[in-house]
Amino acid sequence: MAETTLLDELAQMVGSAREAAWILEQIEDPEVARSIAHRRAMGQPLQYLLGSWPFRTIELTVDDRALIPRPETEQVVEQALAAWRRTRPGLEALVIADLGTGTGAIGLSLGVELSAEASIERILLVDLSPAALELAGENARLLGVEVELHCGSWHEGVPSERLGGIHLLVSNPPYVAVADEPMLGVELAYEPRMALFAADADDATPGFADVASVIDGALDSLAPGGIVVVEMAEHQVPVALERSRSSGLVDLEAFDDLAGHPRGIVGRAP
Numbered sequence: 001m002a003e004t005t006l007l008d009e010l011a012q013m014v015g016s017a018r019e020a021a022w023i024l025e026q027i028e029d030p031e032v033a034r035s036i037a038h039r040r041a042m043g044q045p046l047q048y049l050l051g052s053w054p055f056r057t058i059e060l061t062v063d064d065r066a067l068i069p070r071p072e073t074e075q076v077v078e079q080a081l082a083a084w085r086r087t088r089p090g091l092e093a094l095v096i097a098d099l100g101t102g103t104g105a106i107g108l109s110l111g112v113e114l115s116a117e118a119s120i121e122r123i124l125l126v127d128l129s130p131a132a133l134e135l136a137g138e139n140a141r142l143l144g145v146e147v148e149l150h151c152g153s154w155h156e157g158v159p160s161e162r163l164g165g166i167h168l169l170v171s172n173p174p175y176v177a178v179a180d181e182p183m184l185g186v187e188l189a190y191e192p193r194m195a196l197f198a199a200d201a202d203d204a205t206p207g208f209a210d211v212a213s214v215i216d217g218a219l220d221s222l223a224p225g226g227i228v229v230v231e232m233a234e235h236q237v238p239v240a241l242e243r244s245r246s247s248g249l250v251d252l253e254a255f256d257d258l259a260g261h262p263r264g265i266v267g268r269a270p
């Protein structure tokens with residue numbers, strides 16, 4: 001009965017019965033739960049307040065060193081698994097690279113989910129943010145997944161001896177146009193700016209500069225037959241398909257998010 005009362009109280013504070021229930025699932029001490037609900041009511045993201053959050057089959061530590069992994073990004077893993085299972089490049093010594101890894105969500109999920117099907121030689125987690133890489137390393141240790149952490153900008157973060165040897169390249173780069181910032185919710189202010197916003201590209205596509213960098217370098221990083229999966233904004237998908245085609249990638253396809261909106265592309269090195 002007492003728990004129902006606290007649940008109601010927290011639900012009132014945060015304006016959501018579901019969020020109140022999540023808080024009580026993880027936090028036993030009523031005072032700590034109230035304090036979390038209070039900070040949530042002030043706009044802080046629940047994921048940061050709770051400190052961990054599920055992503056597909058794994059539980060990740062999340063804090064303000066990196067972006068909170070979004071449900072739509074689970075689709076990047078889904079697409080990568082489906083594309084990889086079609087041709088199985090690197091089956092005996094699979095090399096995976098996650099560019100802009102943040103918490104490590106995509107690369108670590110792939111490591112966990114593919115470990116039963118392939119012999120994984122290496123997982124490269126790359127980010128320009130040392131703080132994000134530190135968090136990705138902590139998540140890797142907690143999950144018992146062996147990774148290499150590399151600080152650098154997109155493909156420049158891939159060690160030179162690995163260029164041309166990546167079988168599965170995944171990335172969720174920042175893709176929100178800087179011009180859209182004033183329209184966005186206050187919650188995003190708690191996440192690292194560099195995880196969210198991207199400059200417009202050389203072709204003037206809003207927020208597309210980082211996606212373009214990932215696409216432009218993909219062929220140099222990929223092994224023959226290697227697969228690339230990139231998440232992006234809906235308006236960027238047709239431009240990304242065309243840019244990838246021009247760069248020499250093949251078997252290009254767009255994929256949708258769970259709401260049915262175009263959300264990324266999959267391609268392959270010839």
Ligand SMILES: C[S@@+](CC[C@H](N)C(=O)[O-])C[C@H]1O[C@@H](n2cnc3c(N)ncnc32)[C@H](O)[C@@H]1O
Nearest residue numbers: 069100101102127128129153154172173174195
């Ligand atoms: C949208 S977040 C994605 C984080 C994580 N992969 C996910 O899906 O939850 C983009 C990530 O790219 C990183 N990033 C931004 N600019 C970068 C660059 N030039 N090179 C490498 N990583 C970069 C950010 O630090 C951030 O971790």
